[in-house]
Amino acid sequence: MKFRSLVPGLALTLISGVAFAQTTAATGADAALAGPGITMGKTANGPLKYVNIQDSDxxxxxxxGVDVYNKQNEAIGEISDVVIGDGKSVIxxxxxxGGFLGIGESYVVLDPSSxxxxxxxxxxxAYVDTSKDDLTKAPKLDYSKLKK
Structure with missing residues (x-):
């Protein structure tokens, strides 16, 4: 999928900018999922700034590609994409x-706070509070219906 190859780079830009807005050091999911308020368009939000990435970032x-586990430490899925809403933050x-070796798999969109x-x-x-069966039954994302 063309879309899947673009998202990691865009999401990297988003997450790399987290340090711009941090006044205190965020950790774990907060550090990875917070957004700096990136705006889509031709006008930047302010002057260019640089960030020092830490080993823990x-x-x-x-x-x-990170495996998703439930509370019983069973692998129930894998992170395959990140969704950025209105070009501002990770939503x-x-x-x-499901599936095996990429055949028959489906996609669900998880709220970052969960x-x-x-x-x-x-x-x-990645850890979520659900079972593999419930995750398989969740509403599906159909990549073919996304606007290009």
Missing amino acids: LVTSKLV GIVASV VALAQDNGTWK
């Missing part, structure tokens, strides 16, 4: 569920 190139995390991100022995994991 999470960029979307590492977020896409959804797309998870692929996803917790944490490192487990150096590997990022």
Whole structure:
């Protein structure tokens, strides 16, 4: 999908800018999912600023592909995309569920506030409070219906 290859770069830009708006150090899901208020258009929000990335920061190139687990520590999906609403902030995390080796999988959009991100022995994991069955039954995202 062409869209899937563009989203990590756009989301990286969004998440990299989180440090602009931080007055206190955010951690975990807050650091990864907060948005700096990026505006779509030809006018920037202000003067150019630079950010120092910390080892504990999470960029979307590492977020896409992270396994999603439930409270029983069972892998129930995988993060496959990030949704940015009106070019301003992250409004959804797309998870692929079901299927095998990319065949028969479907996509659901999770509210970022319902996803917790944490490192487990150096590997990022996403945690949600649901079962694999409930996630499979959730409303589906149809990529073919998205405007190009």
